[in-house]
Amino acid sequence: MIMVVFFVKTAILNDNAFNDDNGEILMRLSGLMLLAALSASAQAQTAEKDPYLDAAVSAQQVKVLQEHTDPAVKKVVTEAIAAEPRPQPLLQSEPAFSVAKSDIMTAAFNEAKVPDCLHSEGLKRQPTFFLSGYLALPFIAVAALRGVCN
Numbered sequence: 001m002i003m004v005v006f007f008v009k010t011a012i013l014n015d016n017a018f019n020d021d022n023g024e025i026l027m028r029l030s031g032l033m034l035l036a037a038l039s040a041s042a043q044a045q046t047a048e049k050d051p052y053l054d055a056a057v058s059a060q061q062v063k064v065l066q067e068h069t070d071p072a073v074k075k076v077v078t079e080a081i082a083a084e085p086r087p088q089p090l091l092q093s094e095p096a097f098s099v100a101k102s103d104i105m106t107a108a109f110n111e112a113k114v115p116d117c118l119h120s121e122g123l124k125r126q127p128t129f130f131l132s133g134y135l136a137l138p139f140i141a142v143a144a145l146r147g148v149c150n
Helices: 002-014 024-046 059-067 071-083 099-112 138-146
Strands: none
Touching: none
16 A cells, blocks of 8 residues: 555656556556555464464363362452442442533534534634635535534
8 A cells, every 4th residue: 555655656756657557557556556455364374373363262161271270369359359448339320421521522512513603603614724804705615515503
């Protein structure tokens, strides 16, 4: 992909690759696409499976492994789980829509609202560069075409 972008950029900058009538561009692009497809397939073939991570374990093997754990480790783990504080229920926590969060959401909705083209905020998202007043009138049509105002 990078090679294709590089070729197109070089062709545009030099302006000589588009003047050839013998299909050189098509040949180069098809060669690059073929090269990309071959390299992707070669990479897919070399991917090896990990015998430890890809191994399937049955329920019987899991039970056997659980029986081999040290009782002291089991005891420490159960004590650690019991010592952890339980999470608070959702109803006793801070409300999801507090006043501060509500103000932030209201400001975000007001900012996201698409303004009307013929009102004061019609050119809020359309740059007029250094022009203002009557010189900025053509930018209202540009803003309407771009969809930054209604």
